Amino acid sequence: MGVIYWIFFAISIIGILSMTLAFFKMLTHFSAKEELEVSTEGLSLIVPIKGADETTFDNLKVLVDSDIQSSVEYLFAMETEDDPAYRVCKAVKKSAKDKDIKIILTGESEELMGKQHNIKVAVQNATYDIIGSMDADVNVDSNALKTGLKSLNSDDVGIVYFLPYYSGTGTLGGGLLSTYINYFYNIIFSYLHFFAKAPTVIGALWMMPKELFKKCEADGRLVGTVSDDRELGFASAEWGYKNIFIPKTVMMPHENLSLQEGINHLGKWFGMVRAEGIAVYILFVLMWNPLLYASVLLLAALCMGSGEYLNTSIILFISVFLLRAINIIVLNTSIYKMPASTNLLMTIAYDLIFFPILFFINLFKPTIEWKGKIYKLGKQGKIISID
Structure with missing residues (x-):
């Protein structure tokens, strides 16, 4: 029992160190001052969209009202006119008649996930040599597009x-999504980017040369995979380009989801990690939830009734709890610009309750469900079948 205890203790310490390194690197990265420059490059900005909610109109309106001197065309891409997003996009176009807005009907996707399909068809209609993609639930500030174009200032840059x-806060399901992205995924991603040099990009808002995208498409990198972000990032790096992590955030409004809807939504993201292989998936737990391990050790020490183990476990649990709380508070105030205690309790609940449940549910689950379709996945997120 003693050997097992100290193995779990070591795993907790590794998790603490990894999380702390990533946390401080994030703070350093985002402390860089933004230097705005005028870019003369034109931009074809694609919004692949399916469905609409109460925030969609505002998100798209803020986007087309961006403060940018370059020529920009906005391509709203959806499968059919029957999509609720079609009416919203028409309303945005009507409200911004001075903007170059095109609504593209892409037809039903048969081999790609909907987002990838919409982007692929929209690129065929793109006018400019630089393309970008923004998720419809993203709300950008007025300088975001300008910042992105400025960052594509060198021939060796692939994707920014x-x-x-x-x-914000609200429903339990939306809180789960906020917790996962803000205090779990973003920290993991920062570690992978800065220390593991992983070339994966984040798909909320990105820009790249259209020529590079078409090269990825011609090489088959977008066909039959569940993660276009992964494939684009890896392909760009393999061909010698740099992927630039811009020290700037883009905001997504709190999603009004029930607890079950939030769990289902997170199941997709856990499933995509699981598709990378069982080793990666297990590492996903071993390194990135020290609070869970500290709690397990504390419970084990209480059950054993050992004073030595109990004292060590209490110190470890209190230390990890305080570190996690500090992470949340500092990220909220310095990067996310939210009140310090936002999602604090939900994050603790996620670490101790929802994370292990989601992990085990998806451990042997070969499918993910998204936008009404079920995708059976193989290695590295390759799509085996769509139902």
Whole structure:
């Protein structure tokens, strides 16, 4: 029992160190001052969209009202006119008649996920040499597009992308999404980017040369995979380009989801990690939830009734709890610009309750469900079948 205890203790310490390194690197990265420059490059900005909610109109309106001197065309891409997003996009176009807005009907996707399909068809209609993609639930500030274009200032730059976060509080399901993205995924991603040099990009808002995208498409990198972000990022790096992590956030409004809807939504993201292989999926737990391990050790020490183990476990639990709380508070105030205690309790509940449940549910689950379709996945997120 003693050996097992100290193995779990070591895993907790590794998790603490990894999380702390990533946390401080994030703070350093986002402390860089933004230097705005005028770019003369034109931009074809694609919004792949399916469905609409109460925030969609505002998100798209803010986007087309961006403060940018370059020529920009906005391509709203959806499968059919029957999509609720079609009416919303028409309303945005009507409200911004001075903007170059095109609504593109892409037809039903048969081999790609809907987002990838919509982007692929929209690129065929893109006018400019630089393309970008923004998720419809993203709300950008007026300088975001300008910042992205400025970052594509060298021939060796492949993809530039922003860090997304969820703002505000509300429903339990939306809180789960906020917790996962803001205080779990973003920290993991920062570690992978800065220390593991992983070339994966984040798909909330990115920009890249159209020529590079078409090269990825011609090489088959977008066909039959569940993660276009992964494939684009890896392909860009393999061909010698740099992927630039812009020190700027883009906000996503809190999603009004029930607890079950939030769990289902997170199941998709856990499933995509699981598709990378069982080793990666297990590492996903081993390194990135030290609070869970500290709690397990504390419960084990209480059950054993050992004073030595109990004292060590209490110190470890209190230390990890305080570190996690500090992470949340500092990220909220310095990067996400939210009140300090936002999602604090939900994050603790996620670490101790929802994370292990989601992990085990998806451990042997070969499918993910998204936008009404079920995708059976193989290695590295390759799509085996769509139902």
